[in-house]
Amino acid sequence: MSEITDSAPDLCPDIYNVSASNLLDLYEWKTVSPLEVTSAVFERIAEVDGEVNAFSFLNQDAALKAAAESEARWARGEARGVVDGIPVTIKDIVKSTDWPMLRGSKTGDEEMSLDEDSPAVARLREHGAIFIGRTTTPEFGWKGVTDSPLTGITRNPWDTSKTPGGSSGGAAAAAALGMGALHIGSDGGGSVRIPAGFCGIFSLKPTSGRVPVYPASIFGTLSHIGPMTRTVRDAALMMNVLIEPDSRDWYSLPYDPWDYRAGLDLGVRRLRIGLSIDLGYVDVDPEVAAAVRDAARVFEELGATVEEIAPPFDSPLECFNRHWYLACRRLVGSFSKEQQAEMDPGLIEMIEEAASITLNDYQDAIDERVRLGQTMNAFHEDYDLLLTPTLPIPAFDAEQQVADPATQSRWPDWTPFSYPFNLTGQPACSAPCGFTKSGLPIGLQIVGPRFADPLVMRAAAAFEDERPFIMPSGPNPKNAK
Numbered sequence: 001m002s003e004i005t006d007s008a009p010d011l012c013p014d015i016y017n018v019s020a021s022n023l024l025d026l027y028e029w030k031t032v033s034p035l036e037v038t039s040a041v042f043e044r045i046a047e048v049d050g051e052v053n054a055f056s057f058l059n060q061d062a063a064l065k066a067a068a069e070s071e072a073r074w075a076r077g078e079a080r081g082v083v084d085g086i087p088v089t090i091k092d093i094v095k096s097t098d099w100p101m102l103r104g105s106k107t108g109d110e111e112m113s114l115d116e117d118s119p120a121v122a123r124l125r126e127h128g129a130i131f132i133g134r135t136t137t138p139e140f141g142w143k144g145v146t147d148s149p150l151t152g153i154t155r156n157p158w159d160t161s162k163t164p165g166g167s168s169g170g171a172a173a174a175a176a177l178g179m180g181a182l183h184i185g186s187d188g189g190g191s192v193r194i195p196a197g198f199c200g201i202f203s204l205k206p207t208s209g210r211v212p213v214y215p216a217s218i219f220g221t222l223s224h225i226g227p228m229t230r231t232v233r234d235a236a237l238m239m240n241v242l243i244e245p246d247s248r249d250w251y252s253l254p255y256d257p258w259d260y261r262a263g264l265d266l267g268v269r270r271l272r273i274g275l276s277i278d279l280g281y282v283d284v285d286p287e288v289a290a291a292v293r294d295a296a297r298v299f300e301e302l303g304a305t306v307e308e309i310a311p312p313f314d315s316p317l318e319c320f321n322r323h324w325y326l327a328c329r330r331l332v333g334s335f336s337k338e339q340q341a342e343m344d345p346g347l348i349e350m351i352e353e354a355a356s357i358t359l360n361d362y363q364d365a366i367d368e369r370v371r372l373g374q375t376m377n378a379f380h381e382d383y384d385l386l387l388t389p390t391l392p393i394p395a396f397d398a399e400q401q402v403a404d405p406a407t408q409s410r411w412p413d414w415t416p417f418s419y420p421f422n423l424t425g426q427p428a429c430s431a432p433c434g435f436t437k438s439g440l441p442i443g444l445q446i447v448g449p450r451f452a453d454p455l456v457m458r459a460a461a462a463f464e465d466e467r468p469f470i471m472p473s474g475p476n477p478k479n480a481k
Contacts, residue, residue, distance in 0.1 A: 014178065015036065017230075017471070019181065019233065020086045020181040020182055020238075021231070021237055023037060024082075024085075027074045033067075033071040033085075034068075035071045037067070037085070038064060038085075039064065041132060041180055042060050042063070044177070045058065048179070049174075049177075051475035052154060052160060052173045053136060053155060054135055054136060054177070054179060055133045055134065055135055055170060055179075056136045056137075057092070058133035059131075059133060062098065062131075063087070063130050063132045070130060073085075079128065080128035081128050082237065082241060083237065084128030086128075086130065086182055087181050088124055088129040088132065088180060088181070089133055089170075089171055089179070089180045089183045091135050091137055091167075091170070091184055091185055091186055092170075094121060094184055094186065095116065095121065096117050096121040097114050101114060101134075104138055104139040104148030104151060105139045105140060105149065106149050106343075107339045118215075119211070119213065119242075119248065120242050124184075124241055132180055135170030135171040135173075135183065136151045137168065137170060138167050138169075138344065139343060139347055140218070140328070140331060141166075142328055143166055143344075143346065143401065144190060144194050144415050145163045145165060146167060146170060146195070153398050155173070155398050156173065156198060156199060156398070157199060157472045158176075158199065159395070160398075160475050162395035163396060163398045164398075165196075165395065167188075167194075168186060169199075171184070171185045171192075172185075172192075172198070172199040172201055172228060175199070175201045175228050176230070177474070178230075178471070181234065182229055182234060182237075182238050185225070185226055186217070186225050187205040187224045188217065188219040188223040189412060189419035190415045190422070192205055192430075193390050193428065193430040193445060196430040197389075197441065197443025198391065198395040199395075200432040200435075200443075200470070201432065201469070202228070202229050202230065202232055202430065203430050204428075204456070205224045205422070205428050206225075207425060207450050207451050208425030208450075209251050209425070210252075210451075211226065211242045211252075212225075212246035212248070214249050216249075216251075218328070219324065219327045221251060224422070225242065226242075227242065230469065232457055232461040232464050233261060233264060233461065235260075235429075235457065236260035236264060236457055239260040243258075253451075262454075263454060264458055264461040265461070267458075268302050268304040268458070269302065270303060270304070271385060271459070272304070272305050272307075273299055273383060273385045274307055274308075274312075274382075274387070275293075275306050275386075275387045276311060276388050277292060277293065279416065281311065281314070283392060284392040285392060285394065287394070288436075291433050292433060295434070295444045307383075312375055313372055313376070313420070316368065316369075316420050319365045319372070319423065320412055320420075322357055322362055322364075322365035323362075323423075325351065325354035329354040332348070369424075372420065373424045373425065376424045380452075384449075384455065385446055386446075387445070387447075390430040391414070391415065392414070392416065394436045394438070395440050424450070426449060428446065428447040428448070429445070430443040430444065430445055431443065431444050431446065431469070432470070446460055
C-alpha cells in the first residue's frame with residue numbers, strides 16, 4: 001500500500017503516484033517536467049495494466065508530443081490553464097478527436113474519425129491536459145461491472161480475481177494504480193461511485209447539469225460526467241475545469257465560476273449530518289456497516305452532529321429500472337439484428353424484459369422520480385448531508401454480473417445506494433473509508449442537496465485529512481484464478 005505523496009521526485013521514485021495538485025507545484029519549481037511524468041505513467045501502464053486491463057486504447061506518441069509541448073510552455077513560464085501537463089484518461093463513452101469512441105462494443109468503427117470533443121475533453125484540452133488513452137467500459141456503459149465483448153474483463157487492483165465495478169471500472173483501476181492522475185468518468189446509476197467504492201479511490205457525481213454533457217446521454221438526465229482521482233483536492237482541481245460552460249448541453253446549469261479548492265479546509269463543524277447504514281431496506285455486509293459507522297464517528301470528532309436516521313424513502317428500484325431498461329432498449333433498437341448478435345448477452349436479455357414496460361408504467365416512473373426529488377429536498381431542510389455506504393458489499397468475482405446469482409438478476413439489485421441520487425440529481429461522492437479483513441476497499445458515500453457540490457467535497461476533504469486515502473502499490477493477484 002502507498003499514500004499519495006507530495007514529495008519531490010528525488011525523494012519519490014514513483015512520480016506517477018504524485019497527485020496532480022502537487023505535480024503542478026513541481027512543474028513550477030522545475031523539479032520535474034510534464035514529459036518525465038508522462039513517460040513515467042506509460043512505464044507504469046506497461047508494468048501493471050496487463051494484470052487489470054484498464055485501457056481500451058493508448059496513444060503514447062501523441063501524448064509524449066503533447067507533454068513535450070507542455071514542458072516547453074512551463075520552461076517559458078507560460079503554462080496554459082490549470083492542468084497543463086497533467087496526464088488524463090478518457091472513458092470510452094466520451095467523445096474526443098484523439099481516438100474513435102467504441103463504447104466497449106464490437107459494433108463500433110475503429111476507422112471512424114471524430115470531429116469534435118465532448119465538453120469535458122474540450123475544457124481539459126484548453127487547459128493543457130495530456131490525454132494518454134481511453135479506459136474500459138461495459139458495452140454502452142450499461143452495467144455496474146466492467147467487461148465487454150470488445151475488451152474483455154477489467155479487474156480490481158486490490159485483488160485481480162475481483163471486479164473493479166463499473167461502468168467506469170477502467171478509470172478506477174487506472175487511478176488506483178497511478179496510470180494517470182485525472183480520469184473522466186460517467187455516472188448514470190453509480191458508474192463513478194461503484195468502481196470508486198470497489199477500488200478505493202475518490203469520485204464525485206456532480207449535481208445534474210453542473211458539468212456539461214454532449215452528446216446527450218441515452219440515459220438522459222440520469223447521466224453525469226464526473227472526476228475520478230486519488231485525492232479530493234485533485235477532484236476539486238478537475239471540477240474547476242469540467243464546470244466551464246458549453247452551449248451544446250441544453251440541460252446544463254448556468255455557469256458558476258466557483259473555485260472548488262476554496263473552502264476545502266473549513267471542515268464540518270456544526271454541520272447536521274444524517275447517517276443511514278441500510279436506507280431501511282438494504283442487506284449490508286457487517287464489515288461494510290462497521291467501517292461506515294466508524295467513518296461517521298470521524299465527522300462527530302470533527303464537530304458535526306451525526307444522527308442515525310430512519311430511511312427517507314422506499315426503494316426506488318422499479319422506478320430506476322423502468323428508466324434504465326427503456327433507454328437501453330431504445331439504443332439497442334437502433335442497431336441491426338446482425339449487430340445485436342455481437343452484443344453483450346446480458347444487455348440483450350435486459351432489453352427483452354423492457355418490452356413489457358408500458359407507456360403508463362414509464363409515466364408512473366417519472367412521477368415517482370419527482371416525488372423522490374421532493375422527498376430529498378425536504379430531507380435537506382433538516383440535514384446538510386447524508387452518509388451511506390457506497391455499496392452494501394465488497395467487490396465480488398470479476399466473472400460474475402451480480403454478487404449473489406441466487407437472489408439477484410441485474411446490477412441495480414446490488415447497487416441500492418447509488419442510483420437513487422441519479423434519479424434526484426443530487427451531488428454524491430464516494431470516499432474510501434477502510435478495508436475488509438481480506439483487504440478489499442470499502443466506500444463511504446456523502447450526499448448533499450442539489451447545487452451543494454462544494455459542501456460535499458469539503459466534507460470529503462475533512463474526512464481525507466483525518467484518514468488519508470491509501471492506494472495499492474501494484475495489482476494483487478492473491479486470489480486470481
